Amino acid sequence: MMEAQMLQIQKLDFSYRGKKVLRQISFGVEQGTIVSIMGANGSGKSTLLRLLRGRLRPESGSIRWDNAAAHKLSRREMALQVAVVPQQLQQPFGFQVREMVAMGRYIYQQPLAGPSRQDWKIVDEALASTDSAHLATRCSAELSGGELQRVMLARALAQQAPVLMLDEATSQLDMGHKRSICLLLRHLGQNGKTIVQVSHDMNSAAEISHKILLLSPAGEQIAFGSPHEVLTSAHIEAAYGVQVEIQRQSSTGGGRGGRPEESTEILRFLPQPLMFGSTP
């Protein structure tokens, strides 16, 4: 049943300027699955993503992509494997949105040639799939935060790497677009794309993720497994220091394809109601 793990992390430790940021992290990512990394602010989620794509070197332990150590891959080799949707991005210069998405094709371009006709076709498809085709000729400097995030996602899709990494990439989206990106990610996962994301949106992470890695504020691994296993009241309190109420609903017409776990339930997390006044 289990597909081969394309990414394996074992006993990973990492310190930044003498401060331990991540401790004893171990998990694996199978091809075509969606893995969400969750935890409080400062728990090392973004650092972990940087380690996974070889931008930082582990202090101890190992990160292996198909048996090659992450930090030993060249930037080009990594870009062929992983496309990244960054957290935020200032645009000091005004590019046409289409030109900006075409930057995702950089690794495929010959030194003397610009994007080919095929590259432009891929760019336009990527824009369409993120509901941004109408932005194609707009200037990047005048996009809203949400529009820019969708364009960044389009650029990562145009890169056509088997793995997509998102670092809080839907944080600036409105409810409608957040939902459509969430569905797009699930669709991509069903079509074989591997997705590793840092997310604060517990409901949508629970809905689309096959596996969740929950980190404590000290950078320890609280749990790794299916949303069902990981997102319990006790774990969430350990991660965020808040008590939550979990509602488990059966989804109508359950058993839609592509989800390896048995769960046809949708988890709903509602923070405990705010209490006003003194309690008896």
Place this chain on the structure above:
Amino acid sequence: MRPSVRHTYLWLPLCLLFLGGAVVAGLMYGTVPLTPSELVDILLHPQSSGLKSTVVWQLRLPRVGLAALVGMALAVSGTVFQAVLRNPLADPYILGVSGGAALGAVLALTFFSVQSYTVPLLAFSGALLALFLVYLVARAHQAATHTLILAGVMVGSLCTAVLMFLLLYAPADPMRNALFWLAGNLARGEERWLPYGAGVCVILVLLLWSRAGLLDVFTQGEDVAADLGVDIGRERLFLFCAAGLLVAIAVALAGLVGFVGLVVPHAIRLLWGAGHMRLIPAAAIIGAGFLVGADALARTVLAPAEVPVGVVTALVGAPFFLYLLRLRGR
């Protein structure tokens, strides 16, 4: 600031029109003004003798060529520095090249007789030496952007301090020459070296143009560029060396012509967007035209005396740029 993304297909004809107009003005105006028919006649009969023919063929054409070369080199290197440093206010002299070149030139003017070749030679050496020094310092930090800028500013300041010291003790005559050189001066151009300079500059510009996609990616920040597959350290070194060499050649041939490298790339971005596939050739052509036109003005305003061309580029460029900002801001 909203670049219009329409009408982009007109960029090449418009750029060439601008350059053509500037070249015609550069050939017609000066101490000896020419009518258009005279100019055409002279250009069609290269062998004819006479004062005006000599003026055009011996004086103005080489000078127009020099101005075009220097303008192209400065505008393209400015474009590259702005993209790599992600700073629209970066100019070609940001890495201390100007300080090194100025020191070299003033040394030549103060201590050597007015041998025409010593100034460009020492200015070029000074520029390269400054670049090398900046690189040596920044290398310890994998040539990180902020280290490069800081090292550049420091090397520049050091050179300026030594230069001020030299100028204090220099006799009046070389000092006047030095001031003229510091403000940018196309009259000193060494004709013999022009073809070599032009050859190297054109190759460097084509090389940078061929990496337009790389420059695009650099504007997204080094972190993002690395994720898009760029070997940051190596490519940044290549871009800095190519752009630095362009500046060194420009400075050696014409002194410190300011403003071209800052304003030209910026203006083109406002007009046609930031994509380097278009920006690099457009900057090369408009930069060339801009300096040719500015030089024509510098020769005519106080004829027969000359205004340093750097003064004209700033006097013309700054108001035009402000107008463009206002126009595009609406």
